[in-house]
Amino acid sequence: MKGVLLVLLVVAGSRGGQALGRGKGGRSTQLPPPPLPEGEHLPPERWFNQTLDHFAPTDNRTWQQRYFLNATFYKPGGPVLLLIGGEGPASPAWMVTAQPVQLAKKLHGYLLQLEHRFYGKSHPTKDASVENLAYLSSEQALADLATFTQAMKQHLGLTANKWIALGGSYPGSLAAWYRLKYPHLVHGAVATSAPILAQLNFKEYLEVVRDSLATVDEGCNVAISRAHRDLRNLLQERKGWSIINKEFRLCTPLDGHNRFDVANLFSVLAGNVEDVVQYNRDNRAFEGVKGTDITIDTVCEIMMNDTMGSYYIRYASLNSLLLDVAGEKCLDHTYSSMVKELKSVAWKEQCRAWLYQTCTEFGFYQTSDALHQPFGYEFPLQFFTGQCQDVFGSRFTEKVIRSGIQRTNTLYGGYDLKVTRVVFPNGAIDPWHALGVTTDLSSGATALFINGTAHCANMYPASPGDPTQLIQAREQILALIQQWLKE
Template sequence: MAASGSSTLVFSSSFAIVTIVTVIAISSPVPSLASKPSNLPSPKRLPGFLSKHWHPITPQQRLQYQYETRYFYQRLDHFSFADLPRFPQRYLINSQHWVGPSRLGPIFLYCGNEGDIEWFAVNSGFVWEIAPRFGAMVLFPEHRYYGESMPYGSRDEAYKNATTLAYLTAEQALADFTVLVTDLKRNLSAEACPVVLFGGSYGGMLAAWMRLKYPHVAIGALASSAPILQFEDIVPPETFYNIVSNDFKRESTSCFNTIKESWAALISEGLRENGLAQLTKTFHMCRELTSTGDLINWLEDAYSYLAMVDYPYPSAFMMPLPGYPIREVCRKIDGLPSGTSIPERIFEGVSIYYNYTGEADCFELDDDPHGLDGWNWQACTEMVMPISSSREASMFQTYDYNYSDFQKECWKNFRVVPRPKWITMQFGGHDIKTALEKFGSNIIFSNGLLDPWSGDSVLQNISETIVALVTDEGAHHIDLRPSTPEDPDWLVEQRATEIKLIQGWINDYWEAKKTTFDM
């Protein structure tokens, strides 16, 4: 029985290929940036789309959907003629329901995000579920420098320094996807088969950008929770944390206030004699805290990711969580007896995110203490997304975006200078309405307003073919997740609208091909 809810809906290669057959099932990030005194939090960068605490794929998730795992040897640099080593890009492919080139069977391509592609495959059930009705092939290419798609033979070599990381960019990733699908179509004599793009979060950004950059390769894109406007000064930098804060405040004002007051309480405790040892004990840390700032970052991560996955049903997208997890966090914080300290309340609440199953005995702050992961590199080069926290609307500590501090920390970590205007130079962003209206078509921007990334996306229809689907109760690319019996009516309606729009793109393409053939 669908849950009720009040939500508004607005409108083969010349190179070696290795193949592995796998079976999966569909089931229902952020170091500090600049050096500061040890008990104070550091200047901020937006949380990564993919949590460093993401939950591994379980054996139960490897049951239903059959696909082949293949590797395509990509150029390291698509935009030069330098003789550089190629690298194996992993991709997942399922042609079980594909009607083939003779019937112009579509190819559904999911633009791989900043992580293991299998994880995105098992969490993108919508693509798998609609493929049979369209007679579509399903293709999940992995993003370079993530998962198994490592240049230079290993992660250690690929992440060695700024020189080896230099080819980790969005534009190189889009070229990978384009070269792969073009080569695949050629080998299958399927050059005329239409390609439809899908992506969520960073993958949604890539899907929208690929449609704009390579319109001759893909006929349309579903860009779910794609914050393509979170650059320079296009949107206010406090947008992200304001939405996170509103998500908590709508559940409980007292919960919001407790979290807002907690930062001062934690810093004060950390400054006391043996205060860090006490906080270590209160928050059940595996190793003793060396700064209150590390604890604050850990908590901020949890609140941000809870807002992203505030789904109306239980899920295990990032961590195993109950339905409406923010509601459960606030119940814990508010429900403790009078006299319970603020740090104790915060621990009980955040345990919903970090330990809902009750299996963890203690917690590690960060599995990558140096922050030298792929997303941090991208954030320090071209994916420069300003963030701040407002005094009144935010439950987080107040701070302004400081590009100078950000730049210094990027140089310290990677010996690289950010290029904050490069993304808008490449893909646009300023005056997005005019740009999309004049030069774009066949893109769905879907967003749920509980998702903190929604404030940085396209929330209004631009034209008849650039459509915004906005839901009041939706969270981070919930429409791409597998369908469940608990899906609320508004989500069922949203997916039906997306299917209708995609079918329209394909029908128009087929009709144009038929007209060309008749001529």
Template sequence: MWYILYTLIFLHETCICITEGRYLLETKYIEVPVDHFSASPKPRFFKLRYLLNDKYHVKGGPAFVYTGNEGDISMYAQNTGFLFDIAPIFNALLVFIEHRYYGVSLPFGNDSFASSDNLRYLTTTQALADFAYTIEALRRTFFGDVLSYDTYPFVAFGGSYGGMLAAWLRMKYPYEVVGAVASSAPIFHFPGLTVGCAAFNAQITRVFRRYGGERCVRTVELGWDAVLNLSRTKLGMDFISSSWKLCKPLKTAEDVRRLLDWLGSVYENLSMFNYHYPADFVAPLPAYPVKIFCDKLTTAYFNDTKGLIDRFATALAIYTNYTGKRSCNNVNGSYEEPAEIAWSYQTCVELAMPKCSLEGDMFPTKSWSYEGHSEACYERFGVRGLGRDWPAMAYGGKNLRHYSNLVFSNGLMDPWSVGGVFSNVSSTVLAFNITDGPHHVDFRRADPADNNYVIEARRFHVRIIKQWLNMV
């Protein structure tokens, strides 16, 4: 292949050891094309970051490759302890590849988000090609003198969006990875497939009802109107800003809208990361944070709207300031962060994941249509998406029987599980459901608090991977 020369030249740049966090990894870079699919007299390349741990690797052992998510790859590496737990079993090399446009893997540097023209290379197809490109280079570096070219010692792993990519990598590049384990991968959460737009918020409501009770759900419902009613006046906005310790006080209707969007994202993250032990994935959280949030919200009575807002302030601190180190809450910050811009662009162009709310869940009633979604994308980025049916057309939709060596695992208390694969499709496309499991809990490190469902899921993964690698 024409690009092999580049990979051989640029694979081993100077590494920086990551010492913070639980796991020691080396930071490395590989030069990859900005555009894998167009010919150019002067092709442009950029540095794609990947993290590597060869502590457990023995010559002839496989490589476990984590396909990066919509964020800095080091965060996912430090929260995927399952790979470090099983690496000694397989004598495996561990590789975590960052997704283009996230972390430090920016095709146009600081200008990567400056225009829709610069963003147009942010697609799943380009990202998958990055992963395949990197695997090719790693194959020649670590396995070139050990295995024949028709032996595939690479196994893909990914959680959430990264799980979708791990599965799609096996589907699109089956000669690069022998199989893929996709945890909490909502590959059916697209228009035209089985998931309705209300399923996601309905699942969040079920999690809050399960761990916080009906009173918590109804109090959360009251909170939306409390914010809207109080924010109709400047004095009301000032009260909310003070009570909730907002870094930027509310001043406009747009500020209030962003506050409500932020509040919804807090509920989403609390339900996703409702682990049975303290964790610090997206934020430092206690064990069962949904329960603690609901206890704080409902154990004291309130007499009026301001009292309710203050109750929410106490409860929200479980998510916003569990460590007590944060002085204020930057509600608007997420809109300005590069990772948020990148993910918003992706969901506009390719990955339209419907979300709406109906009567009976704890969110305000809200509709969703692809046309409205497309219009909002055009207003923000000046581009139209690839169409509501693009993901199904590009990756097969529900026709998974045409593929092989895939495992889909889902925690049944995870909101994203509503778009997941719940039953075996064939003898080689398998599903494992984790009762009471939150978001890709099976990919986290083993913990004494793990229940039997999580333990069995990890054993299942190990057993299937051994089959793929002809170890049984």
């Protein structure tokens, strides 16, 4: 869930406190895309006059939604490939490189990308207050796509063309749901790494992280478990707090009696490993992401290096490495600073919008409640659900969150999704596959489970080191789309 097609949330200033950003790219720092090859240029941003509330016929308010297009490879009669934006800024880099562009080349397609409302520069309201966030939902986003599709068909003269939706992570879910809800507008969909089941307690996330680490060496999990045990022991006395302050480069002194700060610290440190696993070897450097060379192997080499000293020292070394890569001096572990940042209604804080969607639609909280995982048990479900109330107000109770999740699964069907001409690629290393489609739903809803790959790997530019199954998956996706276009 950070990033156009995947979840790549960017944290300004000192890293930390991004409990909602678990597995959402909090580790990586987003930079401007690297220079393009000579003769290539990023497409200019364009603006579409979008409806504010698609479900209130008497409300005629509109706003400007950002989009990009690339017609370089289009030939009359070719398909329209619609890249769906997610919980981060739309990046024009995806319009000139990566697999969507390769599909456009091979299919002679017209490439469009629509930024998701409330993210990037697509601001439907003056700020992100709770009252205004009422217009943020997957339903509104799908209606945005439908309105945009209908308008572009007329504006670009693409009324007879077949449209294919593309998305990864949350936008992957939207791609599948767009095909479900608006089948007359979108002919097929590629729903990459898409969590299609909304779930409050996503404790399976850490179980997949555990299994993915074990593909390198089970000793890696043992070392992480012992590092957490060391931390718990250090928390028993103030002298230990000082050691944690120094070794983990905390921005402010740790109060070991503050259970919220302790939970947040454990959550953020676990997030170091989670983010590495989720994006392991994914070729994200093309869009300016730093630290893509840090892999599961890197984590395990550090954690299993006996010459580095105690297990917690190794864990601290991993934390320092990631801080340095991100260009950050210290780790902000305090719960209060996280809440303060998320309560800001200014547009600079886009993590607030995603937290709102988790509190009202999805859950997806990557808790420490699974019994057999190496990250301890210090950040349970209540740590995450409490953030909804602390950030948005007392009425956002766990009961309200559960009700929203139930409504989402009722709207879209959860695992009982009824769609045709949809393919669901998932990586075996990616923790999000636990909420995705990994076996065929039907003859028209195909699953591609790719061994050795992580989150949205099939959407990135090809790399010489791509495993055979990833190469084959990309070929299968192309073949499926070619087949759909004949139907």
